[in-house]
Amino acid sequence: MTDTLALLDRLIGFETVSDQSNLALMDFVADHLCSLGFRVTPLPAPCGDKMGLYAEIGPQSAGGVLLSAHTDVVPVAGQDWTRPPFRLTREDGRLYGRGTTDMKGFAACMLSLAARAARADLKEPLKLVLSYDEEIGCKGIAEMRDRLAPLLAAPRVCIVGEPTQMDVATGHKGKRALAARFHGEAGHSALAPRYLNAVHLAADFLSRLRALQTELEESGARDPAFDIPFSTVHCGRFWGGTAVNIVPDAAEMDLEFRHLAADDPDALLARIDRIAQDLEATHPAAKITLHEKSAYPGLDTPTDCRAAKDVADWADTGMTKVAFGTEAGTFHGLGIPTVVCGPGSMEGQGHKRDEYIDEGQLADCDRMLNRMLADIAASPP
Structure with a gap:
């Protein structure tokens, strides 16, 4: 655990909130992996101030573990x-800091494993993203x-280390996030019935979304492995609006929506688009535009x-299966058998103040990765 804890301390010290750069952290990671003999490929973001990374060690071949x-x-x-979020604090078997659970704890275990892998005679490659x-x-x-x-x-398995309390999650829902814009007519509120109120139009849209949710709950696909066993909207x-005496025109x-594997996300999107079209047909001035903000595939x-x-x-x-989304569906979509398994509890600690991870969870993760390393090594490290 000594190396894992030291690496976690370094990782927590980088303030990699999503609206900030991660380049300093990635420089540290790349230097660490290069010093161990990993073949490192930087993957810069189009924005220029962020970076991803791929690294591997061992045979340059298919197979292995990602x-x-x-x-x-x-x-x-x-x-x-109540503790500094970007400095690791160790108290009573807990490690506090932003990202300890989600998910720099697993990243620290990965980087600690890298040193052990560098000393091993690998018969299959170890791959990191x-x-x-x-x-x-x-x-x-x-x-x-x-x-x-x-x-x-083509690794034989990919492990995405999001916090599952070290259970092996084989599924989660996919998600699409949308922005809807509603256009009506502005006017004096004393004459409100003469104009199309955009807020009212949006409220009608929301009412129909809730009806769609009820339908999905009552008669849609179900997967009892999830806490919420149906797709959700x-x-x-x-x-909207600017003042109470102005009919809002926007x-x-x-x-x-978060969808089960059995529900086609394109079909759900088409149903939401149809709701918009039906409402547009109710008034000549009505216009509704839908824009997809983000999306990721599910895992099954x-x-x-x-x-x-x-x-x-x-x-x-x-x-198990988990309620939250991950990057696992993307790897699965590349034809790689993928699961989610990592230290910490998303429900218990993820995204909360005084985020922490139990030291025992990191120890369990190190043990899992050691067993994996023994599997892909010609002899134990």
């Missing part, structure tokens, strides 16, 4: 932290995808496949 982590963290603004902008809709991995695909060379923000809404890995069984053996734990 480990993946994101480097960005959620903001601390507005949270009443670090990304950016996961917390704002898995945007980074989407930008990296086409450059990553030819580098990965959710409005997160809704605003309103806006941010919404999302068979529990009886070799990849899931191997990771369950290494982790010595059971299988």
Whole structure:
């Protein structure tokens, strides 16, 4: 654990909130991996102030194991932290700091493993991916995808180390986030019935979204492995108008849907688009525009496949599905059998003030990765 804790301390010290650069952290990671003999490929973001990374060691071949982590963290603004969020604090078996659970804890375990892998005689390659902008809709991995695909060379399994308390998650829902804009007619509120109120138009749209949610809950596809076993539609923000005595000519809404593997996201999007079209037909001035802000695919890995069984053996734990989204669906979409398994609890600590991870969870993760390393090495490291 000594190396893992030292690396976690360094990683927490980089303030990689999603609206800030991660270049300093990535320079540290690249230097660390290069010094160990890894073949490192930087993957710069189009914006220029962020970077992803692919690294490998061992035979330059297909097979092997791919480990993946994101480097960005959620903001601390507005949270009443009682410990410094960007300095690791160790108290009573807990390690406090932003990102300890989500998910620099796993990244530290990855980088600690890298040193042990460098001393091993690997019969299969060890492959690592670090990304950016996961917390704002898995945007980074989407930008990296086409450059990553030819580098990965078909690993036999990918482990995305999001916090699952070291259970092996074989599935999560996919997501699409949308911005809706509603256009009506401005006018004096004393004459309100003469004009199309954009807020009212948006409210009608929201009412029909709620009816769609009820339908999905009552008669849509179901997967009992999830806490919420059906696809969901959710409005997160809704605003419009400038003054109470002016009929608003514009309103806006941010919404999302999270879908089971059995529900086609394009079909759900088409249904939402049809709701907009039907409302536009109710008034000559009505106009509704939908814009996709972010999207990521779901994950549905068979529990009886070799990849899931191997990771369950290494982790010595059971299988589950998780409510939150990850980058795992992107790797699965590249034809790589993928699971989610990492230290910490998203429900218990993720995105909260005084985020922490139990030291025992990091120790369990180190043990899992050691068993994996023994599997791909010609002899134990």
